[in-house]
Amino acid sequence: MxxxxxxxxxxxxxxxxxxxxxxxxKPPVLPPLTSYPKVSILIAARNEEQHIITCLEAIDRLHYPKDRLEVLVGDDRSSDKTRQLVEAYKQTHPYVSCHGILFDVQGTKGKANVLAQLAQLATSDFFFITDADIEVPRRWVETMLQHLTPGTGLVTGITTTKGSRIFDRLQALDWLYNLGLMQVVADRNLPVSTMGNNLLVTREAYRKVGGFENIPFSVTEDVQLFKQVLAKGYKTKNIYAPEVLALSLPAPNVLTLLDQRRRWMRGSMHLxxxxxxxxxxxxxxxxxxxxxxxxxxxxxxxxxxxxxxxxxxxxxxxxxxxxxxxxxxxxxxxxxxxxxxxxxxxxxxxxxxxxxxxxxxxx
Incomplete structure (x- = not known):
C-alpha cells in the first residue's frame, strides 16, 4: 500500500x-539565415520503389537553393526498381545522385554501412540524414541550420506518421506524445536522443567520431552516433516545431510495429x-x-x-x-x-x- x-x-x-x-x-525566436551553405542529404534506400519518389519530391519542394543542395541516395542492393526510379529522377534533378552499395564497410551493416559510404562521397560540411519513406517539410534544412550554434554537433527534428486508419492515427499521436516528453527535457539544455530519419550532423562532429565505420555497431545507428558525438564534447539540440516535422509511413500492422519498437528498445539502452x-x-x-x-x-x-x-x-x-x-x-x-x-x-x-x-x- x-x-x-x-x-x-x-x-x-x-x-x-x-x-x-x-x-x-517558449521556443526561441531565431533570426533568418543570412547565407545558404551547401548541404548534403543522405538517404539509405532498400527496396523503396513505392516511396522513394515521394521522398525526393518533398526534397524538391524545400525552401532552399537547389544549387546549394546535393542529395545522395544509397541503393542498398535493392531487388525492386528503386535504383531505376532514382536514376530516372536525377535526369531532371541534377542535384540528385544514386550510388550502388555493393559491399559492407568493415565494422558496419545495413543502414550504417550505406550512410558511411555516402558520407565519404558528400562534399558539404553539413550532413542531413533522412529515410526513403519520409517526407520532409519545406523549411526543414534552413530551420535545422538556424538551430546549429557553435559547439553543436547534432540537431534533431521531430517525426510523426501519416495515414487515415485509426491504427495510423494512434501511431502518429504516440510519436508526438513521446517526442514531447523528450523535448521537455531537451528544453532544459540536457541531451536526450536523436532520430535517424530527421537529423543534421556536422562534418566536423562526424569526422571526430570516426564515422559509422568506427563506432560500435547498433541496430539503432542513430542513437549510437548521438552517443559518440556527445562523448566527443559536442552539444546536441532537439527542435519541436512544424518547420522540422517530417512525415513517415506508419507500421502497416501490429507485427511490424512490434518489430520496430523492439529495435527502438534496444537503442533506448544507450539513452x-x-x-x-x-x-x-x-x-x-x-x-x-x-x-x-x-x-x-x-x-x-x-x-x-x-x-x-x-x-x-x-x-x-x-x-x-x-x-x-x-x-x-x-x-x-x-x-x-x-x-x-x-x-x-x-x-x-x-x-x-x-x-x-x-x-x-x-x-
Missing amino acids: LFSLGFLILYFSLFLGLLWLWWNR PWYMILLFVIHSAYYPVWLPFFLHTSWGVWLAVLVGKLLLQSLFLRKCLTYSKQTSNWRDILLLEVYLVLTSVVLLVYFFLPFKIRWKGRLY
Missing part, C-alpha cells in the same frame, strides 16, 4: 511538473540515465495502479485513472498545438488503450529469443 501510494504521488508530481514546463514553453528513469516511471504506472484497488475504494481507484488520462490528454493537446497537427478527443482517449496494449505485448516480445528483422535482414 505504502509503495503504491508513494509511486503514484511521485508519478503525478513528475507529470504535473512536465505538464507545467510544457504548457509554459542518458534521466531519460531511462523518466520512461521507466512512465511505463510503471499500470503495473502499480492495477492492484491499487485492493488497498482503496473503487472510486479512488478510478479517480486516479481519470487524473492520469486528463494530464496525458492536456500534454498531448499541447504537442498537437506546437506541431500544428490536429486530432479528436476520441483518438486521444483511445491512445491510452493503444499504449497499454502495445506496452504489455512489447515487454513480452522484447525478451523472445529471436533476431530483429529490419529492412528484410536479421540482426
